Every structure is written in C-alpha cells, then in structure tokens.
Amino acid sequence: MDPYIERSPDGAVAIGTLDSLLNLARKNSEWYLLFATACCGIELMQTGGPRTDADRFGFVFRPTPRQADTIILAGTITYKMASRVRLLYEQMAEPRYVISMGSCANTGGPFYDSYPVVKGGDLILPVDVYVAGCPPRPEALIEALMLVQDKMAREPWLRKARGRWPDPKDPWPQPSAVLGSCAAAAKGPTPKG
C-alpha cells in the first residue's frame, strides 16, 4: 500500500493508513536508554517505578543504545562526557529521539558559569523534547515521553525509509532548528591508558 499525505486547507496533515498503523506500533513501544549523566537520573529511575509506571505505555528501559529508541539526557553534561554522550547517540539505531531532561541538560542550568559544563544538551545532540525542572518530576518525564510519542505518530516513517522524505516540494514541518554545532565533538578525545 502506498502511503499518501494530504493537506487540509488549514494546514493539518493526514497520513496514510499503513504509516499510521506502523506509527501506532512504534509509539507504543518506545524503549529508552538506561543512561543518566547526573542527579536527574534518580528521577529517571523513579519513572519506571510503581508510582509513575512507565511500562503502562510500553516505555521500558534498554541497557544498550542499539536497542533503544530514546536517549534521555538526564543531568549535567561535562565536556569530558560530551563525546561519550554523542557516541551513545550515534550508536542508537534509527529512528531515534532525544529528550533533554532538567535545567542542566536544557541550558547548563545552575552551572551555566562553570567551566567544565556543556551549556545545554542541544549543543551536541538534536533534542526533540525539553523538560523543565531541577529535577523534573517523574510525571513530567512521562509527559515528555508522550510528546515523543506524538512526534512519532506524525512522522511518515515509510516514506522516510524509502528515501522520499523530506520532500523539498512538499516540506514537512521540520523539528525546530536546534542551536549549536559540534562536528568535532563527535570524534571526541581518546582517553589514554
């Protein structure tokens, strides 16, 4: 079945049935990477706990980036860690999503004036969803994961997989331009010894 895209006059978009079926499956099986850089990780762990049971929505953690769909930047990222974070992101299989959790991962937070702290995870990774808070409550993280679900539901996965998306003649609403660039950080310093 060929997927189709239709635009209604007010700009809303309907996606083909097969794509919506695939997306329904994809969004209900969003596995996140069990990875945290700092104290927001405590809330990240709590999110899988009994009070806010992330497993209800099909969010389970995977310990390895190869099997994860979403990486959650939970906490302060130092420059030494930046290359590792970037490496983890690149090890993930497409399609992949990034959630920036907490003030530090959003902008550097309370450590903005500190020399070793990256001033926001979006300088090294293309972030899809930002969660405010220091740290955000587990409910907020669930909300962020569900926003990623929304994003998944709107993506024409099949067209993308067949190399027909994005179409320059029919531009799809792109994720908002994210700040920053670090091509070199992708390679990262090699630790000696």
Place this chain on the structure above:
Amino acid sequence: MKPEEIRDKLTASLGAAEYTPGPGDAAITVPVDRWHEAATVLRRDPDLDFDFLRSLSGVDRPAVGKIEVVCHLLSYRHRHTIVLKTGIDRSAPAVPTLSDVWPAANWHERELYDLFGVNVTSHPDLRRLLLPEDWVGHPLRKDYKEPDSYRGIPMQRPQTAAEAVTPPAAPEKP
C-alpha cells in the same frame, strides 16, 4: 596530641617549620624541598601517625606570586588533625608527589595538576582527571580565560537566531 606538640615534633626532626594556630585547623607550613619529608614524618612517626589524607588541594595567590598546596590530615588512631601547607612558585609550579606516602594522594594530585597546572614530580600517572585531555589552561588559576569553544561546542549559548546552527547530522553508517 595538641597542634603545638605536633609542630614541636615536626620541628625536631625537620628543622624550620612555620606554624599558624587557627580558629579552625592549625596549619604547619614547610618549604617545598621538605614537603615530602614532612609528609613522611607525619605519616610514619608512631606518635603522629596521620593515616588519613582527607584532602589535597591548591590555593592560587597571584598577589604573592605563589600557589599554596594544602593537605588536610587526620589520624584515626590518635584522633588529631593538622593542615600541612607549602608555597610554590607560581610561574613554574612543581611539587614532589605524596602518592607513595598516602596512595589517596594520587588522584588528588592529578586534580591539582588538572586545575592548577602544578607539575607533580615523580607522580606515577600524571594526567588530567576531571577535564578532557586536550583542554587548554588550568581553570582554577585566577588569571584563567575561558575559551570561546571547546571542540566546536560553544562555551556560551547562542543568544540570537543568527548565531544558531543546526546540529551536525550523524555520520553515515556503513
């Protein structure tokens, strides 16, 4: 043992040692060439027996052109504490390692090297501890200037849309 007695003990085996009684921990300042010897006496003398290196840190004093290296010591057996200090030249800071006296000093001295640029001589493994290997400068020096970017990551958030750049695409996978 009282700090004065520790001072007397140290002076007896070492010679000169400057003593600062403080409202906090009393401090003994030794010249840098007696640094290792002083530490050895404090660690090995059965009456002193400082078996716990609580902290080894640095203080930058550009006004006097010195970097102070400060050891906070504790003896679990005798329940007494002392602070051991030395001042080193700021333009070419070097201090002998204490990692053979207290193994815990190893990483403390790496941190000292990392953040103050103190060259710890005869250290077994002198690398940066907290910052990346290719970091320029030593951030806890008072005259440290933050660079604009590290490996392409800007040190300040872009303030205007013109400064904003799209993040790099992931490299093609084979």
Place this chain on the structure above:
Amino acid sequence: MQLLAERIATWLGMEGLPRQAVVAGVVLVVALVVATVVLTIAGILTWAERRVAGRTQSRVGPNRVGPLGFLQWVADGIKLITKEDVIPAAADRTLFRLAPYPVIVGIFAAFASVPFGQKLIAADLNVGVLYLMAITSLVVVGVLMAGWASNNKWALLGGVRSAAQIVSYEVPSVLAALSVVLLAGTLSLQGIIGKQGGWPWEWYLFYNPFTFVAFFLFFTSAVAEGNRTPFDLPEAESELVAGYNVEYSGMRFAGFFLGEFANVYLLSAIATALFFGGWQIPGVTPDMQAASPVWQAVGVGLFALKAGTGAFVVLWLRWTMPRLRVDQLMGLCYRYLLPLSFAMLLGNAAYVWLVPQWAAWVVQGATTTVGLAVAGVFVRRVFYHIRHVGDDVSLDLARGESGTFDPQLQVRVYGAFRRRHAGDSAS
C-alpha cells in the same frame, strides 16, 4: 515413528504423487505452522512477563495497547521491524548477520517434537528426549557467534559465559531427564506421556522420591540453560550491559529475544511431558482420548495449562530472585546439581531393579501425599504473604491519601533510632 506429514498425505489422498515431494511440501507447511505458533507463544510470553513484573513490583504493567495491554508484543514486534539494522563497523559482518539464526533454529526446531496433544505433534521421534536436548544445544553456537562477531568486550564476555553455562547445565538436566527415560523405557515423549496418567499420583513427578527430586534438578538446570534469572549472567545488565546481544538492534535482536521466551515455554513443555503427564486427562484413558475429538481438545488445553503454569513460574522466579555470581553459578552446577542428578539416576535404577510392585504402589502414594502437602503449604504461604504484605496496585498515595503509610509510626521509629545513637556523636 510416523511423521505427521505422512499422515496428512494419506489423509488428503495424495499417495499417488511422489512420496518425497508430498512429504517435503507438507513438512514445509507444518514447519511454518509450528514457527507461527512458537512466535505467537513467545510474543505472548513477553507480554506476560511484563504483566507479571508489574504485579510483582506493585506496578500495573503495559495496559495501553489492546485489552490489558495484550497486544503490546505486536507493537514491540512491529517497532523492531521498523528499526534500523545496525552492524558495527568493527564487527565480523557475516558472522554477525548469521548469529541469530542458530538460536532461532535451535529453539524452533525443538518444538517439532513437543507433544502439544495426543495427535498434535509435528514429529513423534523415537529419540525425542535426545533430539530435544541435542537441538537446543545449537543455541550455544548462535550465542557464541554473536558474542564473538560483535567485536565488543561485553558481548564476548556474555557469549563465553553463556556457552559455559549452557554446556555445564546441559549435563544435570539430561541426567535428570534420563531418570524418567529409565522408568518409561522409551525416549519418545509420547511414549513417556503414555506411561503416565491423568491423575497427579500417576505422574512421574510423584512416582518415587527420586523422580520428585529429579524434577527440581531438571527445572533448575533448564532455567539456567535458558539464561533466565537467577541464572541470567550472560545478560546481566549491571555487569555486561546486555550481554551477547549488546550490539544487536531491530529484528536481529528480536530473534534472540523471541528465542529466549520460546525457550521458557519449551522448558515448561518438556517438564510437563516428562513429569506432569502431558496431555493426559484425569479419568480418561489414552484410547478414549484417541477416539474423541472433544477429549483431544481438552488434552491440548490441559497441556497448554500445565506448560503455561510452568512458564509463569519461570517468569515469577525472574522477578523474585536476585542474580547469582559466576562462581556461585558454576559451583551450584558442579558441586550440587551434577552429583545429585547422578544420585537420582542411580536411585531410580536401583528402584526399578529392587523394589517389588506392591512396595512401589506404597511409595508412589506416600510421595504423592508428601509432594502435594509441600505444594499446598507453599501455595498457602504465598497467599499468606500476599494477604499480609499486599500486592494491590494502590494509587492512594498519588491521590494524596496516606493509605497504609503511618507518619506517626515513622516518627516514633526514627525517634527511637536517634535516641539510641545520640551518644555516639558526642564523643
């Protein structure tokens, strides 16, 4: 031995065609059917595992996709298909791509001789037990291939651990199964089930004390062979990230995943056939069952029920037991399980040789009584704990009510703690 394929060929009246062609065609169809059934079972077990985990941890578990989240496994499967298939640059590409297949083949081929019902068996081999034990060992090859080809230290460690573990635990599990073979006098699973009966006292589980112990030996070793907690060292995420499948994504990972869960059902099914009377219905002889399709269906249902209960116990174990250390794992196998299973085998041999029939009846009755009493006490104990600790998923705290949490009690306990330790800090 009569292949199901030949039976179907005769049934369809296709004897005229070349025999090999018919058999090949029917075998293909049967293999597809078996594979589909196994995939479905494995998928449902992944859902069941997450529900059981949720219940164990006072959570809810998946409940958004379908009723009670039942279609969660379908969503996971489709998602894994849509994921990119990453092959690391440093990996051995051929081996890396090949590695999931031995795992899948090893587990799925074993299902060919699993007796789902009296007539519902793809191939009733006269060496059934031997075949099962042999073909499931193929998993080791796949796991080791995955570990080696990934060119990743965690994967290699996981693969080597898994190989060591499966090879070691193969021995006690085979020896324990051999006890039953000794009693039944046949290696065919249908033959073993035929020697048992529907009622619990006719099962080999309660045949004599030796088989009773042999069952636990078999079950423990089989769980360890399937790399399940508390023996899931190859996948221990606290030490080895994800073990041998650390570099796998997408459908190749799903292959390992489904293999693991199919193995859970497989070991329960083998245990059911060997020790729990398989498809035998209480009060119905095999001849009566063969004559009536209704009894056939009941038998299939009963087998599924028994095997499902076994699978549930494996899942339950996973979320209850902490993980063993490597040396403890190997010590358990070589110090305890191996000598014990030898003792059970010799005990059974001596039992068959020495004990007269009338004494065997007495022993069987006594073992049944003791075994059922133990099971009863265990179940009572579990329900006692559930009643007293509670397994309800309570949202009281989230609603702002205190529920069973008593702040006064906390204050009192903490106050006593502080008073007791008040003198320590003063000195």
